[in-house]
Amino acid sequence: MRIHPLKQILLHIFVIMFMVLLIFPMVLLLFNSFKSEAEIFAAPMGVPKSITFNNYAEVLTQSTFLINFKNSALVAFATVFLSMMVSAPAGYALSRFKFRGRTLFSVWLLATQSFPGIIMVLGLFVMLRTYHLLNTLPGLIVMYTSFSMPFSIWLLKGYFDKIPVALEEAARIDGCSRARSLVKIVLPLSVPGLLAVGTFSLLLSWNEFFFALVIMRDNAHYTLPVFLARFMGSGGVVRWGPLSAAALLVCIPVLILFILGQKYLVSGLTGGAIK
Amino acid sequence: MMRSSQPSFEEERRALPFLIPALLVLCLISLYPLIQGISRMFYTYQALTQKTVFVGLQNVELLFSDHLFLRAFTNSLVWTGASVIMQFLLSYWLATMLNSRFLRLRRMFRGITIIPWALSPVVIALMWRYIFLGNGPLNMFLQSLGMAHPPSWLTEPRLALWTCIIANIWMGIPFVTVMLLAGLQTIDKNLLDAAAIDGANYLQTQYRIIIPSVKKVILIILTLETIWTFNMFDIVFVLTKGGPGNASLTLPLYAYENAFMYYQPGYGATIGMFILLCLLTVVVLYIREVLR
Numbered sequence: 106m107r108i109h110p111l112k113q114i115l116l117h118i119f120v121i122m123f124m125v126l127l128i129f130p131m132v133l134l135l136f137n138s139f140k141s142e143a144e145i146f147a148a149p150m151g152v153p154k155s156i157t158f159n160n161y162a163e164v165l166t167q168s169t170f171l172i173n174f175k176n177s178a179l180v181a182f183a184t185v186f187l188s189m190m191v192s193a194p195a196g197y198a199l200s201r202f203k204f205r206g207r208t209l210f211s212v213w214l215l216a217t218q219s220f221p222g223i224i225m226v227l228g229l230f231v232m233l234r235t236y237h238l239l240n241t242l243p244g245l246i247v248m249y250t251s252f253s254m255p256f257s258i259w260l261l262k263g264y265f266d267k268i269p270v271a272l273e274e275a276a277r278i279d280g281c282s283r284a285r286s287l288v289k290i291v292l293p294l295s296v297p298g299l300l301a302v303g304t305f306s307l308l309l310s311w312n313e314f315f316f317a318l319v320i321m322r323d324n325a326h327y328t329l330p331v332f333l334a335r336f337m338g339s340g341g342v343v344r345w346g347p348l349s350a351a352a353l354l355v356c357i358p359v360l361i362l363f364i365l366g367q368k369y370l371v372s373g374l375t376g377g378a379i380k
Numbered sequence: 381m382m383r384s385s386q387p388s389f390e391e392e393r394r395a396l397p398f399l400i401p402a403l404l405v406l407c408l409i410s411l412y413p414l415i416q417g418i419s420r421m422f423y424t425y426q427a428l429t430q431k432t433v434f435v436g437l438q439n440v441e442l443l444f445s446d447h448l449f450l451r452a453f454t455n456s457l458v459w460t461g462a463s464v465i466m467q468f469l470l471s472y473w474l475a476t477m478l479n480s481r482f483l484r485l486r487r488m489f490r491g492i493t494i495i496p497w498a499l500s501p502v503v504i505a506l507m508w509r510y511i512f513l514g515n516g517p518l519n520m521f522l523q524s525l526g527m528a529h530p531p532s533w534l535t536e537p538r539l540a541l542w543t544c545i546i547a548n549i550w551m552g553i554p555f556v557t558v559m560l561l562a563g564l565q566t567i568d569k570n571l572l573d574a575a576a577i578d579g580a581n582y583l584q585t586q587y588r589i590i591i592p593s594v595k596k597v598i599l600i601i602l603t604l605e606t607i608w609t610f611n612m613f614d615i616v617f618v619l620t621k622g623g624p625g626n627a628s629l630t631l632p633l634y635a636y637e638n639a640f641m642y643y644q645p646g647y648g649a650t651i652g653m654f655i656l657l658c659l660l661t662v663v664v665l666y667i668r669e670v671l672r
Contacts, residue, residue, distance in 0.1 A: 315613045
């Protein structure tokens, strides 16, 4: 098969055009974080002329950034851990046992996606207040765990399905219980699946904004997205230099982990969708 | 792994311990808040007496006579329709190009495409808020092209919603492209070669071979994107807060304002219920299409 050289050149031009559109906003953010406020508006698109670290220094020393970063890290870590703990047994049950309501599962998966944030947050608000979990990190963690659970179970079920039952049967003859065989045999073989779940719940908990905005009441408890929105303020003058630096500091850790884990997430998500 | 026979009691009993944690989370943090949240639509908060009182369907009646609700609903339809269609078309174009064997550096391009997926919607919105500023980079660029008076994207009522839509399209492209690409990669290359030998043109190949092969992926993507976009709060909140006036007000934003700024959680829940009914219709349509 061959293609006309002109067509091939056009193909590359279009793809590069897409890449520029996808990258450019992020590059602007990077540039702005190293520019002084005056330079940001003197040359909105230019490369920083004299690189300044003032924006970063300001964010790190004169705002609650580090506290909010710690909050986000804690929430993300706990959500990832809990999502795996809850989803692995459920995914295993879906993959290995038959029980009524199995087919309901995929319907439920889609249905939870359609639950409007406002209804969930109003319901959760009352519940969290009752248990004094309003404005606390544990409140946010249990919420995020429940949000990430449907996809996590679905991802893990897909991975478990690919592991031959024969492997477990041999162990079961030797007296290995179901729970043991999940932990000792199935999970070690499902590391890519666990990484997919980890990446998914990390993104979800690190980036979520709406529920954190409603549940968290003061600066000391905000997660990073709420911190950013507050830092930008409502109306008035936005200070783009420090804001860009803060936004970049928010993105970088999760971007690095995402680049490491995206392979597993993509194959998990697409594997299920294509089947 | 479908098994046709009725599950035995023994099997169900053994499956249960594995399901308990998930069922607990499901009931406590998903079903219970859902029901609790919905029940809020039958109550209203009276600021004078500081009491919440049962009002039956009064909030629903209010909904049907509320012009702002109608405005938010039409905005939501435009926002969702335009976002999902444009996301899909652009991603489809990009995915077919990334799938082409005549493209060099494919791995690198695919790697770049995926990056914005990791960004928080808040970060994406503030990035675009800067780009769309009156004296920001986009207008600077337009001026350099000779446009004397570039529009003020965020404060012009006719444009504000579309400005938000552009940012939202950008945000959705990585996910949709990656999913479509995975679907395209499952198509047998021999089938395409055979079609080419038979003299099928571009459109014939698309309609007869490619689209039918990835129909399932397309359906799930369109369904999920419709749901996510209709429920999307962050982008509009950070970019315009629904303004100027209420030009870019969408339903999730209007519900939030009622519940947490105007002390009308009951009305907020009613709007939420309306959103839920719209989206469940989408889910039902999807399931019917898949089961057909």
